[in-house]
Amino acid sequence: MYRFFIDAEQLNNEYINITGDDYNHIHNVLRMKIGENVLLSDGSDKEYEASIVEFSDDGNADASVVLKITDVHGQSRELPSKITLFQGYPKGDKMEQIIQKAVELGAYEIVPVMMNRCVVKLDEKKAAKKVERLNTISLSAAKQSKRGIIPEVKSVMTMKEALSYAKELDYVIIPYECAEGIEYSKKIISEAVNHEKIGVFIGPEGGFDTSEIESLSDIDGKVITLGNRILRTETAGMTVLSILMYSLEQ
8 A cells, every 4th residue: 555644733633635746746647546445654653554535626736636534553663762773974876775775674764974984075965865856755765664753864964063963862883894703793783772862983985984983982882893895885874774664773
């Protein structure tokens, strides 16, 4: 069953109108008919089954699909811990791939971070457009994976801003290619799942520099190894998220 996101305020009405891109997707792409059902989420712990009752004003800017709630289900697709992925900004279109996979793996939010060894240089205007595009990808991935929320891609942060943001979390993990001790890493991962807010810092293609590792250690970040192989930036975050997702699933 296809899934769409709505504002919580819409649930105050007997009928729900869906317009814009979602209307186009339902009517013109999926070619759904009156009487067919979809799932709706408002980001809470419930999901709503709704039936299509009408397509109104077809062919103009006010076109909408009208739905009526037919059933309410408990929502169990979100992890019990909220995971924030701090991703060193990579080159090319890697960030789009990272967002898509991070959302599928249960990340609560993603923070792009400009670190010392980032190759990409973004001005404020370009960064804002990138983040807008990345949030569109997050929405699409949330629909595909039937998430209960749409994970937010935050505005691009400096490392200093990211460190300040991470201080509000309960537990911070930093995979680092120079770290050693796989048993220690396993211990850190097993302890992480007991915390409500978990942060994961991933370096860019060039990795972290030592000053960044020192700063992360200063906020009680746990520096770990992911094994004997050097992973690409787009692989490292997905590895940690996969381990955490498996460990947290109930």
